[in-house]
Amino acid sequence: MKTEPPRTERRADALSKQRIVEAAIEILDADGETALTFRALAARLATGSGAIYWHVADKGELLAAATDEIVARVMTGIVPEVEPRAAIRAIALGVFDAIDAHPWVGAQLTREPWRPALLLVFEGIGGRLQTLGVPERAQFDAASTLLSYVIGVGGQNAAHARMARDEERTDRSAFLGEVADRWSALSASGYPFLRHVAAQMRDHDDREQFLAGVDLIMAGIAAIQ
Structure with a gap:
């Protein structure tokens, strides 16, 4: 059979x-x-x-879809009821951490600004600024400034991490210490500021510094009448 x-x-x-x-x-x-x-x-x-x-259809569509998925995960984790300033900080830090974990996301976010990924972040920030009462004339500039800061610093941080891996620098503290030592050795007359903040370079935390920048921008936005 x-x-x-x-x-x-x-x-x-x-x-x-x-x-x-x-x-x-x-x-x-x-x-x-x-x-x-x-x-x-x-x-x-x-x-x-x-x-x-x-x-x-092609690799470009696949990269865009992968970026949309990563950012959608970030935005899904934002609690709708949270206070607007806290929500903006959460969105900013969520995108920063996502780019840190997935370095390719940063480049994709700026490659096609009409994709859902960027639109979700822009809407999330802009909507909260409206809720905070930012004057209408300043809303686009304020949201654009925050968005540019988040994506720019996130991408820069990811680029530094890639460079460290490529150069087999696995000890971040040692790398920062080396930079701080170089700043401390600069000419006192030519680079007084860098010499002054060299110790802060040695000890700073990237995420804390990133959030400090968000807070500085938000303080400026709050001052708009």
Whole structure:
């Protein structure tokens, strides 16, 4: 009696767009943007490239979808009822931490400003500024300034982390100490300020300094009449 070979079941659930995006995030986090290819993605998902193209047109769309997913996680974690200033700080720090954990996100946020990721952050900040009573004429400038600061500093922090990894600098304290020593050795007449704050460079915490910047911007916004 002839026995038919077992039929292979379709793995529709494993090949959903959500699963593809999650696999792309894993590759991006592990090896960076250059490692994200449809061949690498197909290998990770144990499928063919054609099944991926059914859900995603190209690498650009995939990168955008991965960024949207990361930022959506941040925004979902913001409690709607929280006081507006606290909400803005939470959004800012959430995006900062997301870029720190996923360095490729920073570049993507500025690459396509019409994507949901950036719109969610912009709306989250701008809506809270409206609630705080910021004058209408200043709302766009205030929200844009905060957004630029969050993405810019977050991206800069991620770039420094990548550089440290590339140069195999695993001890952040040692790196900051080296910078502080260089500042302390500068000419007193040419660089009096840098010499004065060298100790603060040695001991500062990136997240605390980032939030201090948010607070400074918010103080300026609060002064607008």
